[in-house]
Amino acid sequence: MGIRVGDNAQHEFTVEVEEMKWFQTVSRDHSRIHTDSDFCRERGFDDVIVYGGIVLAHLSHVLGTKIPGKNGTSTRWTINYRQPLYLGETARIELTVTYISKAAGVVESKFKINAGAKVIATGDTQSILPVEEIDRSTSDAENL
Amino acid sequence: MNEISRDAILADVTEVIRDIFDEYEGPVTPDLNAAKVPQWDSLAHVQLMVLLEKKFGIRFKMSEIQSFKNLGDVIASIENAQER
Structure with missing residues (x-):
């Protein structure tokens, strides 16, 4: 049984100060929107905004452990950031497979990231995958 | 093969080629192949196939994807798929 159109995966996460510091070190992104609470409040935000990179x-x-999993290779991600994610808020990623080309070995998915009722981001992904991991009953191309 | 439909397919394929190979400014003709487009590597080929499947609402066979020698072969496959 391999991946099929309509398959979905979820993942919840909460970002805390330690991860923000870690990402700041790795990325060397010191922009005030991610580091300065007063700066953020002056601009109408509740607090510093979680790095989009996190x-x-x-x-x-999700892509590396669930869909398409450890044998996939990402070839495209697009993401539209909608509303800010703040420290301590629990976010939930919901990813759904929307298109499979068995001939090309390609799996495409759409995802939505929410924190409660708030939409944090939406987007889509494309991965290539060994064809044997695509469900045998899948036709050469399927899509939602 | 119907020349009119082939020309129409080539026009639509050209749109996709211009989009995915945005650094290529040469002519898009049936004899175009990966050797003539620096951006046309194996990964881009996979993405091109998916874009064409979606644009034409068709399904390539794995054997077809592996056997295409140039854009003319791709166009012939699209025309055949549309007639199936």
């Missing part, structure tokens, strides 16, 4: 790291977790 959100993407959790998307990477």
Whole structure:
């Protein structure tokens, strides 16, 4: 049984100060929107905003461990950030397979990231995958 | 093979080629192949196949994807798929 159109995966995560510091060190991104609470409040936000790169790291977790899993190779991600994610908020990624080309060995998915009712981000991904991991009953191309 | 439908397919394929190989400014003709487009590597080939499947609402066979020698072969496959 391999991947099929309509398959979905979920992942929840909460970002805390330690991860923000770690990402700041790795990325060397010191922009005030991620580091300065007063700066953020002056601009109408509640507090510092979680780095988009950390959100993407959790998307990477979904892709690398769930769909398409450890044998997939990402070839495209698009993401639209909608509303800010703040420290301590629990975010949930919901990813659904939307298109499979068995001939090309390609799996495409859409994802949505929510924190409660708030939409943090939406986007889509494309991965290549060994064809034997695509469900045998899948036709040469399927899509939602 | 119907020349009119082939020309129409080539026009639509050209749109996809211009989009995915945005650094290529040469002509898009049936004899175009990966050797003439620096961006056309194996990964881009996979993405091109998926874009064409979606644009034309068709399904390539794995054997076809592996046997395409140039854009003319791709266009012939699209035309055949549309007639099936």
